[in-house]
Amino acid sequence: TRSRLKAGIDAPARTRDGHSVGLWGNIASPHDASGVLDAGGTGVGLFRTEFLFMGRTTPPDEEEQFQAYREALTALAPFPVTIRTLDAGGDKEVPYVKGLVGEEANPFLGLRALRVCLQHPDLFRTQLRALVRASAHGNLRIMLPLVSSLWEVRQARTLLEEVRAECRDQGNPTAERIPLGIMVEVPSAAILADRLAREVDFFSVGTNDLIQYTLAVDRQNPRLLSWYDPFHPAVLRLLALTAQGARAAGVEVGMCGEMAGDRLALPLLVALGYDDLSMSSARIPWVKETLLRLDRPSCQALWEEIQGMESGSAIRDRLAAFQETTG
Ligand code: PEP
Ligand code: MG
Numbered sequence: 001t002r003s004r005l006k007a008g009i010d011a012p013a014r015t016r017d018g019h020s021v022g023l024w025g026n027i028a029s030p031h032d033a034s035g036v037l038d039a040g041g042t043g044v045g046l047f048r049t050e051f052l053f054m055g056r057t058t059p060p061d062e063e064e065q066f067q068a069y070r071e072a073l074t075a076l077a078p079f080p081v082t083i084r085t086l087d088a089g090g091d092k093e094v095p096y097v098k099g100l101v102g103e104e105a106n107p108f109l110g111l112r113a114l115r116v117c118l119q120h121p122d123l124f125r126t127q128l129r130a131l132v133r134a135s136a137h138g139n140l141r142i143m144l145p146l147v148s149s150l151w152e153v154r155q156a157r158t159l160l161e162e163v164r165a166e167c168r169d170q171g172n173p174t175a176e177r178i179p180l181g182i183m184v185e186v187p188s189a190a191i192l193a194d195r196l197a198r199e200v201d202f203f204s205v206g207t208n209d210l211i212q213y214t215l216a217v218d219r220q221n222p223r224l225l226s227w228y229d230p231f232h233p234a235v236l237r238l239l240a241l242t243a244q245g246a247r248a249a250g251v252e253v254g255m256c257g258e259m260a261g262d263r264l265a266l267p268l269l270v271a272l273g274y275d276d277l278s279m280s281s282a283r284i285p286w287v288k289e290t291l292l293r294l295d296r297p298s299c300q301a302l303w304e305e306i307q308g309m310e311s312g313s314a315i316r317d318r319l320a321a322f323q324e325t326t327g
Pocket of ligand 1: 185256
């Protein structure tokens with residue numbers, strides 16, 4: 001298998017019948033960029049910028065952020081690098097932001113991620129300025145976390161446009177176009193995918209949070225593992241709704257949660273038309289190896305069948321059996 005994996009690294013990521021799927025890497029710092037390329041990844045679908053903010057009491061300034069974003073963009077150019085704006089709170093504790101927000105009874109439902117950025121525009125502006133300036137150095141896409149309503153996207157876009165105009169007026173080179181997308185990781189965003197798709201350039205499903213919020217199951221609690229089910233029929237319906245909403249508006253749809261690197265899930269994601277899957281770099285060769293053996297019509301037939309099934313465990317068994325036949 002090792003040599004098969006190695007041989008696959010340079011092969012184009014597509015099914016036997018020629019349907020392409022972008023296989024991208026998730027990174028937490030610019031130093032992870034080379035790992036994505038070494039694994040055969042052709043982009044970054046999620047740069048978790050929280051790591052620049054963690055383990056310190058003051059936020060990184062514009063210059064420090066600019067350097068980090070530029071480094072990642074340069075290393076991966078001309079491939080796309082999707083940089084997520086600060087996703088602090090919940091499972092990602094950022095002391096500085098905690099100081100701004102204070103104690104909360106339910107941090108996972110609290111003032112976190114995009115919410116805290118909209119509430120503290122100076123914090124957000126600094127990051128957006130660093131991103132806009134870095135856009136001149138590669139193929140940048142900006143991604144907003146934890147979107148739950150249209151107004152949040154509109155407010156964020158207005159701020160981004162202001163920052164772009166300001167950077168240009170100050171003589172900074174910037175990219176012609178900076179795609180702005182959202183993570184679909186709150187059920188309301190998946191349910192309103194058709195509306196949200198008219199406001200953005202791309203979607204990326206964050207299954208780690210989408211599963212947690214759809215099933216009301218703490219993603220970090222090991223005692224809830226039997227409840228935390230990526231193949232729960234309700235979760236799959238939301239994945240389908242999201243893809244349909246994107247498709248209808250001609251917007252790209254990807255996935256950057258753990259499920260994107262799960263080979264059992266791959267036939268479903270191919271059937272639903274997910275354009276890009278972003279995962280930890282180590283998973284890329286394995287997922288590619290599976291992708292090369294699939295064909296889209298069989299995946300679509302499998303999806304038809306699975307939509308009628310009643311439980312995550314039955315679906316998982318069916319997917320395992322399907323994997324055996326394509327193995
Ligand atoms: C997710 O929620 O699926 C995701 C990719 O983001 P994070 O794991 O950083 O919350
Ligand atoms: Mg998330």
